[in-house]
Amino acid sequence: MDCAACQARNKGMADDARAAATLLSAPELKLDVATAFKRVQTAPAAKPRFGFSLPVMRPSTRPMFAGLGAAAIVVALALTAFANILPLFQPKTVQPVPVSFADLQSLQSLSAYGTLTWSTKPQLQVVLSAADAKAVSGLDVPVIKLPKGVSSTVTYAAMPKAVAVFTFDAKKAADAAATTGKPLPKLPSGIDGAKLTVTVGPAVVEVFGDMNATSGGNSNSQNINLPQLIVAKSAVPVVTSTQVTAKQLEDYILSMPGVTPQLAAAIRSIGDPATTLPIPVPVEYASSSKVSINGDPGVALGDNTGLGAGVIWIHKTNVFVVAGSLKQSVVVDIARNLK
Amino acid sequence: MGVNVEVAAEGRGRLVKTRDEAFEALFKSEYARVAGIANRVLADPQEAEDVAQEVFISFHRLHSASAQFAPAWLHRAAAHTALNRVRGRKRRERRELAQAAEEGSSTLDPQRMLEVGEDRRLVRAALARLAPKPAAVLVLRASGLSYAEVAQAIGVGTGQIGTLLRRAEAALRKEVTRGTSI
Secondary structure (H helix, E strand, O other): OOOHHHHHHHHHHHHHHHHHHHHOOOOOOOOOHHHHHHHHHHOHHHOOOOOOOOHHHOOOOOHHHHHHHHHHHHHHHHHHHHHHOOOOEOOOEEEEEEEOHHHHHHHHHHHHHEEEEEEEOOOOEEEOOHHHHHHHHOOOOOOOOOOOOOOOOEEEEEEOOEEEEEEEOHHHHHHHHHHHOOOOOOOOOOOOOOEEEEEEOOEEEEEEOOOOOOOOOOOOOOOOOOOOEEEEEEEOOEEEEOOOOHHHHHHHHHOOOOOOHHHHHHHHOOOOOOOEEEEEEEOOOOOEEEEEEOOEEEEEEEOOOOOOEEEEEEEOOEEEEEEEOOOHHHHHHHHHOOO | OHHHHHHHHHHHHHHHHHHHHHHHHHHHHHHHHHHHHHHHHHOOHHHHHHHHHHHHHHHHHHOOOOOOOHHHHHHHHHHHHHHHHHHHOHHHHHHHHHHHHHOOOOOOOHHHHHHOHHHHHHHHHHHHHOOHHHHHHHHHHHOOOOHHHHHHHHOOOHHHHHHHHHHHHHHHHHHHHHHHHO
């Protein structure tokens, strides 16, 4: 430390620090926190959103993203809804099922058949780094080779494992049927009191795109850009059941009013309901095709126009989703190069 | 799916209330610091408050105020949003730099620079020309954040902050000298 060079370096660093401190002095700030808080509260954009919401799911004025949004919602539904109703379910592969939104809505009456409680609530958190995402989820965050034109600004979200328990309740079902006046199919015998335990996650999500980018010098909080690319990785949902089999439940769901014969046929054609994750494809918005991601069968959604595409597949015990406002070939390429 | 949706809807009223309470507590504990960071960048108290409020609004819309990362997120967002505003003024600043050069201010003397009111804005322009990470480190540290807090805000290990800070200080000094001697 006493060499001339070291002394000079130390003096240089001290000078830099002093210069920076002086240079960065700022005029005094007199704050009225209460007034500021009122202003923030009354700002129209300050309405809280429930939990974490990806901008792609917000109502968008840009119809070209509708297909992508629909696909994203449907994938989320696939991971929750379909997982909820198949017992002893640990998917090893994926399969597209063409559905209409009317089909999906018709399944909502399932809630009349019992109660759902979370033994571990889902807590999706936005975190600052891949390391934090790993700390929250325990999953290695996929490393992505970004194509040209996709912003490297990344937002990470992560969720620890969540566990829900659904208990069938024959009395509740009968009451619901009585109040709505709609005939609901009778629960299979022995199903009353059966419990389904649904484990979702852990999961990590990477969202690429500068979503808070502002136009011009004046930033406007309302003006949020859509993400260019979303990469998600989640442990496959696992469902266990106390008294019912996958086949019993599948038959039961398919006998519910509102399920069209086409949808019923499509679901039946999947084969083993205990090991296949059905990917509902909204026929109004998206098309699907089968692809291979490094040997694992996957479902590609969307089209090749660059407006929006996604791919979902299962590798070992994880479900992967890559989706974005990109061409399908680009999305598939990203999926194949995921590390 | 119907099941999940309805459970979420039932709990919504209660959750929104606690969310709002948590947000108010977060606002009260962090507003001064967030506005301070923005002011450090902008050297303009009024604009700094605009930025601080914008940052809180964005946060509230996207995240839960009880999230562990909330303060770090706010600090980083305040620094970046304010730096972006300065960058937005870049063109005007460039003209001012050219003028300053014509007037012959070619040496760096921090004390003298402050004597000239206009120079404060030149310093901000220089700050905005730094890479985002060093600029954020400088601003956050100058706003009184600890090494650990700066590290959390920019997402690096606390051990790296000393080095990052020294490099950033040198870079700022160089950038100011360069900017005023063009």
